[in-house]
Amino acid sequence: MNRRIGNLFIVLAVGLLALIGMTTYWQVWARSSLEARQANVRLVYRDLAIDRGAIVSSDGVTLAESKPGTLDGRTVYYRHYPTAGLAAQLVGYSSLLAGRAGLERSLDPELTGSTGDLAGVVNSFDRMKGDTVRGDQVVLRLNAAAQKVAMEQLTSLGVRGSVVVLDPSSGGILVMASTPTYDPNTGLEKALSDPGSPLLNRATQGLYPPGSTFKVVTAASALDAGVVTPDTKFPGPACINSGGQPLCNYHGHAYGPHNFGYALIHSINTTFAKVGAELGQDKLEATMRGFGFFSRFPWDYPPEQTLPSGIFNRSGNMISANAPIDVPRVAIGQERLLATPLQMAEVAAAVANGGQIIQPEPVQEVRAPDGSVVRRPSPVYLGRAMTTETAATLRGLMKQVVDEGTGGAAAVAGLDVAGKTGTAETGRAGKNDAWFIGFAPAEASRYAFAVLVEDVAGTGGDVAAPIVAAVLRALTALTT
Amino acid sequence: MTPDRGFLRLPMRNRELSLIGLALLITTAGFAAVQLARAQEFASSPLIAAAFFAGAYLVAHLVVRFTLPDADPYVLPITAVLTAIGLIEIYRIDATLARDQGIWILIGLALFIGVIIAFRDIRRLETLRYTCGALAVVLLLATITLGAQVNGARLWIRIGGLQIQPGEFAKILLVIFLAGYLRERREVLAAPTRKLLGVGIPALRHSLPLLIIAGASLVLLVAMNDLGSSLLFYVIALAMLYIATGRLLFVALGGGLFALGAAAAVQITPHVQTRIDGWLHPWANEQAQCCYQITQSIYTIADGGVLGAGFGRGLILNSAGGTIIPFAQTDFIYSVIANEMGLVGAAAVILLYLLLAWRGFRIATTADDGFSKLLAAGLATAVAFQVFVIVGGVIRLLPLTGLTLPFVSYGGSSVTANFAIAGLLLCISQRANRERV
Numbered sequence: 001m002n003r004r005i006g007n008l009f010i011v012l013a014v015g016l017l018a019l020i021g022m023t024t025y026w027q028v029w030a031r032s033s034l035e036a037r038q039a040n041v042r043l044v045y046r047d048l049a050i051d052r053g054a055i056v057s058s059d060g061v062t063l064a065e066s067k068p069g070t071l072d073g074r075t076v077y078y079r080h081y082p083t084a085g086l087a088a089q090l091v092g093y094s095s096l097l098a099g100r101a102g103l104e105r106s107l108d109p110e111l112t113g114s115t116g117d118l119a120g121v122v123n124s125f126d127r128m129k130g131d132t133v134r135g136d137q138v139v140l141r142l143n144a145a146a147q148k149v150a151m152e153q154l155t156s157l158g159v160r161g162s163v164v165v166l167d168p169s170s171g172g173i174l175v176m177a178s179t180p181t182y183d184p185n186t187g188l189e190k191a192l193s194d195p196g197s198p199l200l201n202r203a204t205q206g207l208y209p210p211g212s213t214f215k216v217v218t219a220a221s222a223l224d225a226g227v228v229t230p231d232t233k234f235p236g237p238a239c240i241n242s243g244g245q246p247l248c249n250y251h252g253h254a255y256g257p258h259n260f261g262y263a264l265i266h267s268i269n270t271t272f273a274k275v276g277a278e279l280g281q282d283k284l285e286a287t288m289r290g291f292g293f294f295s296r297f298p299w300d301y302p303p304e305q306t307l308p309s310g311i312f313n314r315s316g317n318m319i320s321a322n323a324p325i326d327v328p329r330v331a332i333g334q335e336r337l338l339a340t341p342l343q344m345a346e347v348a349a350a351v352a353n354g355g356q357i358i359q360p361e362p363v364q365e366v367r368a369p370d371g372s373v374v375r376r377p378s379p380v381y382l383g384r385a386m387t388t389e390t391a392a393t394l395r396g397l398m399k400q401v402v403d404e405g406t407g408g409a410a411a412v413a414g415l416d417v418a419g420k421t422g423t424a425e426t427g428r429a430g431k432n433d434a435w436f437i438g439f440a441p442a443e444a445s446r447y448a449f450a451v452l453v454e455d456v457a458g459t460g461g462d463v464a465a466p467i468v469a470a471v472l473r474a475l476t477a478l479t480t
Numbered sequence: 481m482t483p484d485r486g487f488l489r490l491p492m493r494n495r496e497l498s499l500i501g502l503a504l505l506i507t508t509a510g511f512a513a514v515q516l517a518r519a520q521e522f523a524s525s526p527l528i529a530a531a532f533f534a535g536a537y538l539v540a541h542l543v544v545r546f547t548l549p550d551a552d553p554y555v556l557p558i559t560a561v562l563t564a565i566g567l568i569e570i571y572r573i574d575a576t577l578a579r580d581q582g583i584w585i586l587i588g589l590a591l592f593i594g595v596i597i598a599f600r601d602i603r604r605l606e607t608l609r610y611t612c613g614a615l616a617v618v619l620l621l622a623t624i625t626l627g628a629q630v631n632g633a634r635l636w637i638r639i640g641g642l643q644i645q646p647g648e649f650a651k652i653l654l655v656i657f658l659a660g661y662l663r664e665r666r667e668v669l670a671a672p673t674r675k676l677l678g679v680g681i682p683a684l685r686h687s688l689p690l691l692i693i694a695g696a697s698l699v700l701l702v703a704m705n706d707l708g709s710s711l712l713f714y715v716i717a718l719a720m721l722y723i724a725t726g727r728l729l730f731v732a733l734g735g736g737l738f739a740l741g742a743a744a745a746v747q748i749t750p751h752v753q754t755r756i757d758g759w760l761h762p763w764a765n766e767q768a769q770c771c772y773q774i775t776q777s778i779y780t781i782a783d784g785g786v787l788g789a790g791f792g793r794g795l796i797l798n799s800a801g802g803t804i805i806p807f808a809q810t811d812f813i814y815s816v817i818a819n820e821m822g823l824v825g826a827a828a829v830i831l832l833y834l835l836l837a838w839r840g841f842r843i844a845t846t847a848d849d850g851f852s853k854l855l856a857a858g859l860a861t862a863v864a865f866q867v868f869v870i871v872g873g874v875i876r877l878l879p880l881t882g883l884t885l886p887f888v889s890y891g892g893s894s895v896t897a898n899f900a901i902a903g904l905l906l907c908i909s910q911r912a913n914r915e916r917v
Contacts, residue, residue, distance in 0.1 A: 002845045004723045005857050009841040012864040016834045019868065020827045022875045026782045027823045034782040039766045039775070041804065042783055045795055072797035073518040 044096045048076035053111045053135035055091055055103060058174075058364050061144035063091050064104065075132065079104075085181035087147055089201035090173070090362065092302075093184040098192060102201065103138070103362060105302045110366050110374070111135040134369040141172030141364045149474040150177035153467040154453070161453040162202035163471060164345040168439060168448040170379045171299075171349075171358040175449075175471060176342075178202040204306045207338035208452055211424030211460070212267045213435045214333030216347055216394060219264055220386040221287035222275045223393060230261035230393055234271040243326040247273050250423065250459075264397045265405035267421065269332045276331020284327060290385040292346050292357055293339070294318065298382070299360040309339035333424060341450045344437045347385075348419070349448035351398065352439035355391040357382040399442040402465075407436060409465035412472045416442040419468065421460035431455045436464035440472055447475060492553040492913075493545045499557030500541055503564055504534045510568035510791050517792030518572070526571065529582055533564065536589045543593045544906060547600055550913035551906040552843055558836045559887050559902050563588075563895070565829060566888030569816050572792045573809050577890055584892040588899035595903030602907045606851045609660025616653035619646035620696075624703040633706035633751065633882035647709050648884070648897035651862055652904075655716060659854035662724035666850065670725040693717045698741040705751045707742065708869045708881020712862070714738050719861045720854055752879075759879040773812070776805045777874045781818040781826075788822025796820075809890040811882060814871050829888070830871070837864040840905055847912040856908045859901045 026034070034040060048071060055064040063086070066077035079094050092102015100108060109115045113135040143165075150163035154177060165175035182191035182198040191198045200206065222228045236255035239248040249255070249269045255262075263271035276284060288294065294310045296303055310318040311325055313336065319325070329335040342360060350357050359380040366375040386394075398418035401407040406421040419438020426433055434453040439445040449471070451464040487495065511526040537560050544551060563585050571578035599605050605612075623646045627634040636643050662669070693714070701710035714734075722731045746752050758770035766775045784794065796816055798804045805812045818826040840860025844853045863886050870885050872878035884894035886901075 001723060001726075001850070001853055004726050005841050005844045005853065008719055008723060008857060008861065009837065012837055012861065012868070013834055015868040015872075016830055016837070016864060018877065019871045019875065020830050022872075022877045023781065023818060023826050023830075024823055026778055026875060027785055027818065027826075031782045031785060034779060037779075040779045041776075042779055042795055069799070071799050072795055073792065076799075 041096070045071065045076070047094075047112070048078070048096075049074065049132065050112045051077050051132055051134040052079060052094065053113070053137045053369075055107075055111070055138050055140060057087075057140050057142045057144035057147070059144050063087055063140070063142075063144070064094075081184045083144070084183040084185060085187075085198075086144065086151060087142060087176065088181050088184050089178040089199065089203070090142065090176045091184075093188055095184070095188055098188055101199070101302065101305065103140075103301065106300050107138055107363070110138060113369075136369070136374055137367045139364045139367065140362055141167065141170075141174060142176065142362070143174045143475060146175050146471055146474040147177055150175050150467070150471050151179065151181065153470050154179040155181075157453070157456075157463070159453050159456060160196070160202065161451070162206060162341040163449070163451050163467060164203045164341045165447050165449045165471060165475065166345050166349050166358075166360065168349040168352040168358065168445050171361040172364065173360055173362045174447065174475065176201075176203045176362075178206075201305055202452070202454075203341045204301065206340060206452070206454075207307055207309065207312070208341075208433045208435075208454070209337060209424035209426065210309075210333040210339040210344055211422035211433065211435055212269075212333055213344055213347070213420050213422035213437045213450075213460070214337065214339070215264055215267065215272050215331075216351060216398070216420050216437070217287060217291055218272055218276055218279070218284065218331040219260075219394060219397075220291075220351075220390050221284050222260075222279055223390040224287065224386050225279060225283050227278050227283075228260045228275055230259060230397065232260045234258060234260065234263060234268075234274065236263075236268060237270050240270045240273060240328075242273055242277075242328040247328060247332070261397050261400075264394075264420075265400045267406055272332045273328035276328045279327070279331070281322075281325060281327050284331065287385065290357070290383060291350060292343060292382065292385075297342065297346070297360055300362055300377075301360075306342075307340055309343040311336050312338055333422060341452045343450075344435065344452075345448055345450035348437040348439050348450060350385040351391050351394045351418075352445035352448045353391070354388045355384050355386040357385050395439075395442055398438060402438070406459070406461040407438070407465050409461055410436060410438065410468045410472075412440070412469050412476070415440050415472060415476055417468070417472065418442040418445075419465070421465060423459040423461075426455065428455070430457050432457070432459065434458055434460040434463040436460050436468050438468065447472060492551070493541075493549060496544070496553035496556055497541055499554065500537050500560050503557050503560035504530070504537070506561060507533055507564035507568070510564060511571065513790065514568055514572045514792035517790065525575075529567075529571075529578070532582065533567070533585065536586050540589045540592055544596065547596055548906050548910035550910050551596075552839055552909040552913075554839050555836065555902050555905050555909075558832055558839070559899070562829070562832055562836075562887035565817065565821075565825075566813060566885070566890070568791060569813060569820065569888075570809050570890050572820070573796060573803060573816070577809055580892075581890050581895070584895040587892070588896040591896050592899040592903040595900050596907055599904065599907045600910070602852055602855070602904070602911050603849075605656060605855070605904075606660050606663075609657050612653040613657030613661070616650040616657060619650040619653070620700065622646055623650075624700075627704070629705070630882075633709075634704045635706055635709060635882050642892070645884075645891065645893035647704075648893040649900075651712065651716070652859070652897060652900055654713060655720070655855060655858035655862055658717060658720045659851050659858055662720055662854055663850040666724040669721075670727060697738065698745055701742060701745050701752070702749055705749055706882045707746075707752050707755065707879055708873065708883040710742075711738075711881075712866055712869060712883065715865050716858060716862050719865075720858045723854060723857050724850075755879045755881070759876060762876065773806055774874070774876055774880055777812050777815040778876060780805055780812075780815045781875060784819040784822045784826070786823045788818070788825055789820050791820055794819040810884055811870065811880075811889070812874050813885050813889050815874050817888075830867070833864060833867045833886075836860075840864075843905055843909040843912060847908055852908045852911065856905060859904060863898070863901060 052066045056062050067080050092104040094100045094104040113133050154161045163177040180196045180198045238252045238254040239246045296306045296308045313319050326335050368374050402417045407419045410417050417440040422435030424433040437450040439448040451467045453463050508530045511530050570581050626637045630636050697710045697714040718734045754770045758774045762771040762774045837860045844856035847853045870883040873880040886898040
C-alpha cells in the first residue's frame with residue numbers, strides 16, 4: 001500500500017509543479033507580449049497615474065484637463081473636457097475605452113512628460129520611484145471664442161461642415177470646427193458607432209469636390225505659366241464641350257466677351273475650362289503639388305487623421321500623376337478632384353502669403369509643470385506655390401470677388417475681405433457642397449480661411465460666405 | 481546541515497511552535513506592508529487582527545500539545561502561513577471581507593480543536609463510515625435541490641444570511657466513507673472473481689458502489705453545472721480505489737468512463753461549455769462572458785513578474801472599488817497572489833501545498849492500519865487535487881471551475897472544512913507516531 005501511496009504522491013506532485021511551470025510561463029515568458037496587448041486594461045490604468053497636461057486655447061479656455069481621483073489606493077487622473085464638443089475633433093480624446101485621437105494623440109509625449117529629452121528621462125525615474133509624473137501644458141493657437149461662433153454657425157444651420165481659419169504668417173490654427181460634434185466626456189461610446197461620424201475631423205479628413213474655389217489654383221498655375229494675364233480676352237459661351245460632355249456655366253449663363261480677371265470674379269466655368277485645356281495636365285498638377293495636393297500636410301496631428309487632397313478613382317484611391325483625367329473639368333474643381341477644408345485654407349493662405357505654403361501649426365507654446373516655456377514653434381515654410389507677382393494679382397482679384405462678385409455676403413465692415421466662392425456638384429440633385437475660401441485683410445492678412453458646408457441646396461456665396469463674415473467679426477472683435 | 485539537524489532534534493511540539501512563530505512574523509509583516517502601501521496614516525486595527533490571529537494559533541498549538549503530543553509538527557504551521565497569505569490579500573481587497581475571513585479562521589480553528597478532541601482516537605471515525613457516506617449524499621442532494629447559482633455554477637445553499645458550500649464538507653465525508661468502505665472491501669475488490677475478455681473484474685455486488693460513485697459524479701457535473709467539483713469527487717474516489725486495490729486498470733477504466741460521460745454531459749450544460757470555450761480560445765473575444773475573467777486573470781498574473789508588485793501595491797481594484805477580475809477573493813485569489821507576490825511568492829504557495837500533501841502522504845505511509853492510510857491519503861489527495869484544479873483553471877492549464885484555494889480563498893465553508901482536514905491528519909499522525917515511538 002505504501003508504494004501505491006508514494007506513486008499517487010508523485011503524480012500529484014508533478015501536477016503541482018506543472019502549476020509553477022505554467023505560472024512561470026505567464027510571468028516571465030509571455031509577460032511582455034501580454035503587456036502590449038490592446039485589451040489589457042492595466043496599460044490604460046497605468047497611464048492614469050500620469051497627471052496629463054492640460055490643453056488650453058490661446059484665449060485661456062481650458063479644452064482638456066486632468067482631474068484627480070483614487071484607484072486601488074493610488075492617485076489617478078481622469079481626463080475631462082470642460083468645453084465638451086467645442087473643438088472635440090481637433091483636441092481629440094484620451095480614453096480608457098477608445099484610446100487616443102487628435103492632438104491628445106499627437107501631443108501625447110509632451111502631455112505625458114515622456115519626451116526623449118532630459119525632462120522625459122527625469123520623469124521616467126519618477127515613474128520608477130512611484131512618484132506622480134506631471135505632463136506639460138499645451139497652449140493652442142486656437143481662439144475659443146471664434147471657434148464657438150464657427151460651431152454655432154454650423155449647428156444653427158443644422159448642417160455637416162467645417163470651418164478652418166489659419167494665421168497665414170505663422171500657420172497657426174485659429175479655428176478648426178467640424179460638425180456634427182460630440183461630447184468626449186460622455187458621448188464617445190455612442191460617437192464611435194454614430195452614422196453621422198461625429199469623430200471625423202471634417203477639416204482634415206473630409207474630402208469634398210472643391211468646385212470653383214479651385215479656380216484659384218488654376219488661375220495661379222495659368223498666371224505663373226504665362227498662359228494668361230488678367231487682361232487676356234475670352235468669349236464666354238454658356239457651354240462648351242469637354243470629354244464628350246457639355247461643360248456649362250452656373251445656371252447656363254452666357255457672359256459674352258470678357259477678360260480673365262472678370263472670369264475669376266464671376267466664376268465663369270467655360271473660361272477656366274479653356275484655360276485648363278491650354279495649361280495641360282502636367283502644369284496644372286505641378287501647381288497643385290506646390291499647393292500641397294497629393295500628399296499629407298506634415299503637421300503636429302496624427303497622420304491617419306490628415307488625408308491628402310487629390311484626384312481619386314471610384315474606389316477612393318488617389319490616381320497616379322499621368323493617369324488620364326478630364327483636365328478642363330479638374331480646372332473648375334470638378335471631375336474626381338477632392339480636397340479637405342484644411343487644404344483649401346492653405347490655398348487661400350498661400351495667396352495671402354505671397355505664394356508661400358506654411359505648415360499648419362496647432363501649438364502656440366508648451367509649458368512645463370513649473371510654468372516655464374518648453375517649446376514655442378516657429379513658422380515652417382513648406383515651399384512656394386506661385387510667384388509673389390501672381391499672388392499679388394490674385395489678392396486683387398479675390399478682393400473684387402467680395403466687393404463686386406459672388407462673395408458679397410462675406411464682407412465685414414472695416415475689414416477688407418478677399419475670397420472665392422465654390423458650389424460643387426455632389427452628383428445628387430439639389431445637393432451641393434458650398435465653399436468659401438479667402439483671407440482678410442486683403443493685404444497683410446491675419447486670417448486665411450476655408451468654410452465648407454455639406455449637402456445644401458444653396459451656393460457658396462449664399463451659405464458659406466455669411467459664416468465667414470460671422471467668424472471674422474468674432475476674430476476682429478477680439479483683437480480690437 | 482547542522483542547523484537543520486539541530487532543528488530536527490527539537491521535540492516535535494517545539495518545532496511546531498517555532499514554525500508557527502515564523503508564520504506569525506510573515507502575517508504581521510504582510511499586514512504592515514498592506515497598511516503602509518494603502519493607507520495615508522497608520523492604523524492599529526490590522527495589528528490587532530494579527531494579534532487575534534496569533535492568539536488563535538497559539539491556543540490551537542497548546543491543545544495539540546496536550547491532546548496529540550506526537551502528531552505531525554508541520555501541518556499546523558503550513559495552514560498558518562496559507563491562511564495568513566489569504567487573509568492579507570483579502571484585507572488588501574476589502575477590509576470588511578477580511579474581518580469576515582478572520583472570524584471564519586477563528587471558527588475553523590475551533591472546529592480543528594473540536595476534531596482533534598473528538599477523534600483523538602481515529603478508529604472512532606471508522607465506525608461512523610456509513611453515517612458519513614449518507615451525510616455526504618444528503619449534503620450534495622441539498623446543494624442540487626436548494627442550491628443557488630453563483631457565477632454560473634450551483635455550489636451554494638443559503639441558510640438565513642449565510643451562504644454555505646456543502647460540497648466542501650461532503651468531500652471530507654466522502655473520503656471518510658470511502659476509507660472505511662474500501663478497507664472493508666479491498667480484498668474482494670482486488671481479487672477478481674470472474675474474467676471478462678481475459679481481464680479479471682470483481683463481482684458486480686462489490687463494484688456496484690463504485691459504479692454508483694462514477695454515475696453520481698456525472699450527475700453532479702450536470703446538476704451543479706461545475707466540472708471542477710465533480711472531477712474532484714471522482715478523482716478522490718479513483719485515487720483511493722487505486723491505493724486500496726492497486727489495480728491501475730480500475731483507474732484507467734474509471735478515467736475513460738468519466739471522460740466519455742463528461743464529454744457527453746458538457747453538451748447539455750452551457751455554463752461548462754462556456755468555460756471550455758474560454759479555456760481553448762480566451763483571446764478570441766476578451767470582453768465576452770467566456771473569456772473576460774480568464775484573460776484578466778492572466779493579465780493580472782503576468783503583471784506580477786518574478787518579484788511581484790508587493791503586498792498592497794498591485795493593481796487589483798477598478799475605479800468603482802470592485803476587483804478587476806470578478807471573484808478575485810475566492811476563485812482568483814491565486815492571481816492576486818501571483819500579482820503582488822510575483823513568481824517567487826506564487827511558487828512558494830504551491831510548494832506549501834506540495835509540502836502539505838507530502839506530510840499527508842507521509843502520515844498515510846507511517847500509519848499502520850488500512851483505514852488511517854486510506855483516510856490520510858484521501859484527504860491529502862483532496863487538498864492537492866483541489867489546488868491543481870483551481871490554480872490550473874486561473875492560469876489556463878485547465879478549464880476554469882468554481883473551486884476554492886484551500887485555506888487561502890475567502891469563504892467560511894472552505895476555511896472551516898480545510899481546518900477539519902488538518903485536524904483529521906493530525907489525529908491520524910498521533911496514532912501512527914505514538915505506536916512508533
